[in-house]
Amino acid sequence: MILLGAIADDLTGATDLASTLRESGMRVVQTIGLPGNHLALPPVDAIVVALKSRSIEPELAVGQSVEAATWLRSLGAGKLIFKYCSTFDSTDRGNIGPVADALLNALGADLTVHCPAFPNNGRTVYQGHLFVGSDLLSESGMRHHPITPMTDSNLPRLLRRQASGDVSLVCHEIVSQGAPAIADAIAAARRAGVRHVVVDALSERHLIDIGLATADLVLVSGSSGIALGIPDSLARQGRFTPNRDPGELRRFAGPSAVLAGSCSRATLGQIAYFKSVPDAASYKLDVAALLDGRDPVDEVMAWASRRLGSKPILIYASETSENVQAILRGYGAGAVDRIEATLGRIAVELHRHGVTRFVVAGGETSGAVVHALGVEALVIGPSIDTGVPWTYATNAKPLAVALKSGNFGSEDFFARALAQQP
Ligand SMILES: Nc1ncnc2c1ncn2[C@@H]1O[C@H](COP(=O)(O)OP(=O)(O)O)[C@@H](O)[C@H]1O
Numbered sequence: 083m084i085l086l087g088a089i090a091d092d093l094t095g096a097t098d099l100a101s102t103l104r105e106s107g108m109r110v111v112q113t114i115g116l117p118g119n120h121l122a123l124p125p126v127d128a129i130v131v132a133l134k135s136r137s138i139e140p141e142l143a144v145g146q147s148v149e150a151a152t153w154l155r156s157l158g159a160g161k162l163i164f165k166y167c168s169t170f171d172s173t174d175r176g177n178i179g180p181v182a183d184a185l186l187n188a189l190g191a192d193l194t195v196h197c198p199a200f201p202n203n204g205r206t207v208y209q210g211h212l213f214v215g216s217d218l219l220s221e222s223g224m225r226h227h228p229i230t231p232m233t234d235s236n237l238p239r240l241l242r243r244q245a246s247g248d249v250s251l252v253c254h255e256i257v258s259q260g261a262p263a264i265a266d267a268i269a270a271a272r273r274a275g276v277r278h279v280v281v282d283a284l285s286e287r288h289l290i291d292i293g294l295a296t297a298d299l300v301l302v303s304g305s306s307g308i309a310l311g312i313p314d315s316l317a318r319q320g321r322f323t324p325n326r327d328p329g330e331l332r333r334f335a336g337p338s339a340v341l342a343g344s345c346s347r348a349t350l351g352q353i354a355y356f357k358s359v360p361d362a363a364s365y366k367l368d369v370a371a372l373l374d375g376r377d378p379v380d381e382v383m384a385w386a387s388r389r390l391g392s393k394p395i396l397i398y399a400s401e402t403s404e405n406v407q408a409i410l411r412g413y414g415a416g417a418v419d420r421i422e423a424t425l426g427r428i429a430v431e432l433h434r435h436g437v438t439r440f441v442v443a444g445g446e447t448s449g450a451v452v453h454a455l456g457v458e459a460l461v462i463g464p465s466i467d468t469g470v471p472w473t474y475a476t477n478a479k480p481l482a483v484a485l486k487s488g489n490f491g492s493e494d495f496f497a498r499a500l501a502q503q504p
């Protein structure tokens with residue numbers, strides 16, 4: 083039996099949430115999609131189901147999310163989290179509003195809260211407006227996102243366009259008074275027939291208070307920040323005792339490797355830093371040659387096998403956004419799938435050559451790599467950086483993976499991750 087279930091709309095977002103729960107003393111497993119019945123799981127307090135539902139058709143996202151919710155409830159989860167991106171990645175068609183509505187219906191619940199704030203990564207909500215650092219969401223890089231361009235920062239307005247039922251705001255003036263004031267405001271919203279309540283949050287303190295104030299809600303939604311207060315609120319209800327070591331660092335013998343397909347600014351900085359580390363070796367895939375039909379895997383493996391075990395290695399396809407745009411103009415949108423598939427095949431070859439620890443940069447890239455490696459579920463270990471833990475495959479021979487959302491991690495992330503797993 084589990085206490086808590088979560089449905090995440092992407093893989094690295096799921097890992098981010100799972101890591102937040104683990105940091106509060108929960109034993110957590112993340113499944114890659116909805117697992118089959120055969121999957122054997124260790125005893126855990128929470129399960130996070132990582133879907134890939136952020137940008138698929140709303141009907142599909144709704145179907146998969148409800149199926150995941152039904153499974154999590156059948157395992158005993160008394161409370162569910164719907165995790166989406168801290169930049170509220172969605173369009174007027176969804177998928178945040180439709181999925182939240184469908185989950186409310188499936189759970190027989192009347193109201194949920196929404197809070198994408200993630201203060202540690204600069205995402206805050208003030209008067210219902212989402213900020214990325216000091217910029218409104220609509221003035222951040224997210225306004226140019228290729229699939230979910232965010233041109234409005236007003237969360238209640240965004241939700242009114244996507245969801246059914248009334249939307250209201252619990253603003254900073256109330257949130258800053260603490261959990262009882264937030265709970266009163268939510269109760270008033272419920273009496274007024276509101277279905278979706280956006281809650282301001284500028285700090286982790288606010289998020290913890292929101293967790294305490296929503297103890298009786300069966301569904302909460304937001305970024306990983308929404309989970310900060312939940313273990314504590316379950317503990318206060320006498321339902322959870324934090325584990326002293328909820329997912330220890332596991333050390334596996336064998337070499338390690340970094341694979342990067344993310345082209346985000348943070349990842350490009352991490353690659354540049356890694357290349358400056360004495361003794362580290364890096365290999366840049368010739369993406370144009372790959373897309374012209376030359377298979378690079380044998381060449382990469384010849385390069386890697388000379389270094390495996392003696393040096394930390396990085397293999398990457400990542401490029402600046404101008405170069406990526408040029409590749410996409412030249413080779414079409416299908417290019418990204420071929421790059422992802424190639425990194426997946428390289429991961430399989432490296433694993434066959436004894437690599438037991440992978441650091442992977444990029445949400446889609448991580449999906450391709452864990453899929454290629456046949457990973458079905460990951461036990462969550464200690465965090466390397468905000469939102470990025472070491473994780474351990476439950477069904478493969480010794481295999482540790484650190485899946486990094488493109489935007490996450492400090493400059494020395496790769497080197498630091500590998501240093502934790504010497
Ligand atoms: N040189 C390149 N040119 C074009 N696309 C690339 C290149 N390198 C990687 N990609 C693709 O860019 C995408 C990056 O997305 P993702 O892995 O989700 O990273 P992030 O988390 O930063 O968004 C992947 O689909 C990857 O295959």
Ligand SMILES: O=C(O)[C@@H](O)C(=O)COP(=O)(O)O
Nearest residue numbers: 094095098167168305445487
């Ligand atoms: O909430 C967040 O910012 C992350 O958990 C997340 O979902 C990141 O998504 P990608 O940037 O698409 O990896």
